[in-house]
Amino acid sequence: MARLGNSVDVAIIGAGPYGLSLTAHLTARGVEHRIFGEPMGPWKNNMPPGMLLKSYPWATSLSDPGSEFTTRSFCTERALPYHDELMPLPLNRFVEYGETFQTRYAPNVERKTLMTLEPGPTGFRASFSDGETINARRVVVAVGLYPFKHLPPGTEHLPTDLCSHSGEYGSIAPLRGKNVIVVGAGSSATDLAALLHEQEISVSLVTRTPHLNFACRPRPRTLFERIAAPMSGIGNGWTMAVCAKYPQLIRPLKQDLRVRLANSKVYGPLSSAFMKDRVIGKVPLLLGRALHGIETRNGKVVLDLAADDDNSRQSLRADHVIFATGYKIDITRLGFLEERLARRIRRIEQAPLLSAHYESSVPGLHFIGPVAANSFGPVCRFVYGASHPAQHLARYLSAVLPRVRPTTKFQTVESTVLS
Incomplete structure (x- = not known):
């Protein structure tokens, strides 16, 4: 009661x-x-x-x-x-x-x-x-x-022991001994891929984008740089500075402009500068690959991928797929x-x-x-x-x-x- x-x-x-x-x-x-x-x-x-x-x-x-x-x-x-x-x-x-x-x-x-x-x-x-x-x-x-948490269409039928979202980790211990694919190009994807690799878990990173973007490594900025693109709590530049400091000025703007600002591609996918050396040259990368289908066969996950440049197809098999898809x-x-x-x-x-x-x-x-x-x-x-x-x-x-x-x-x- x-x-x-x-x-x-x-x-x-x-x-x-x-x-x-x-x-x-x-x-x-x-x-x-x-x-x-x-x-x-x-x-x-x-x-x-x-x-x-x-x-x-x-x-x-x-x-x-x-x-x-x-x-x-x-x-x-x-x-x-x-x-x-x-x-x-x-x-x-x-x-x-x-x-x-x-x-x-x-x-x-x-x-x-x-x-x-x-x-x-x-x-x-x-x-x-x-x-x-x-x-x-x-x-x-x-x-x-x-x-x-957002998952690509067609994944809702997959069992949780074969498919998950990056927002569900947590400890990565259950993935030990498995062959893992991480799908995504942002910080969640690269962070997970690096951490899995460093724990000696077999991992590959699949992205729709043709290259990975990492933030610039922080350094002292010149006076001119600070004036031209002031630093704010959400990024550099005058637009970001206003958005960070005065959110009450954003609300009266036209709806389509507010939505564009809130979801600007400026925010990602973008990975931490400090993760670049932990991913590039260490984790196998499949860049510029679009996901066209996903299914299970004999207890494995099979991804149907298409290359963006020539639309050639490729099947990729794994024990588990993590979707770092935001x-x-x-x-x-x-x-x-x-x-x-x-x-x-x-x-x-x-x-x-x-x-x-x-x-x-x-x-x-x-x-x-x-x-x-x-x-x-x-x-x-x-x-x-x-x-x-x-x-x-x-x-x-x-x-x-x-x-x-x-x-x-x-x-x-x-x-x-x-x-």
Whole structure:
């Protein structure tokens, strides 16, 4: 039997960088809320150990009210190697930073899964995996990319022991002893291929593109370069700088321009500069190959490939295929949205159309993170983008909701650096 819980002003669904940043700002402003999810869950459980973040380390900080607890301060306190630009941030270090941020700014995260979100008597009724049901005046969905994994057509019938998405790793131990094909040309594909190769797992990389693109290795930039193409948290150049700094200026633009900005090819497929030497000359590459079919034969996966230059055909056989084919926002894939509620959400290419307050066409239902990119631009696709919705929604919600005395005090993180 479901347990009927207390009502709450704000329920945050998701405890990744966006959800954790928002709860830090709501707490500081005394807004009653609860946050649900596994802290840093997809980063911790669905990305392979050894992966390197593609963004600059300085652009991967979560947002706290005083802008005090950054990746830089975290590494400094622990005497860990760090540079704002010239060295990559390892995934495990970012996860550790995020979990420490959670301990300090969001200690009351409730580790349970939302099963159903539906209209309720005072806003929304949310039912969770442990049987609890709560009523929330407002709900902020901050689920990240994981629910939106995209697989090529024709793969849905394949058994999971033969076919998977790059977003499902995690440990690569189950692939030991197998012959693996990775399909894709972006950072997920090259990272996985390099890690599999370094674990002595037989792997090949198949791409539709005729060549792999790697970011330029970071270096000190001249004054002219900094003026001509200023650095931002999502890339270099004046357009990127504006998109990164002022997402509120993107929303009033025409819809087709917003969508083009949010999905610009400038962002990929592009691999980390630090992975180039770990892939080129080490992992077998089949470039410029289009996937024309996929089937299983005698417990193996068989890919039917066509070369882009002359359309010659080739069959490739493997024990397992990993599709590093990205993500496609489609809110119908959020299984917790009750059907009537989902139908009321106006959309831009299956992403919710959002107001200046990240609010959908359903009053009180807000979306932040990558799902907001078609409304607020490409910064929503990056950790760097967590700051704006956290600050903006905290100001807005504290103005429209009753304020309460903060129940959580931020915990001081002890430094391990000797003075």
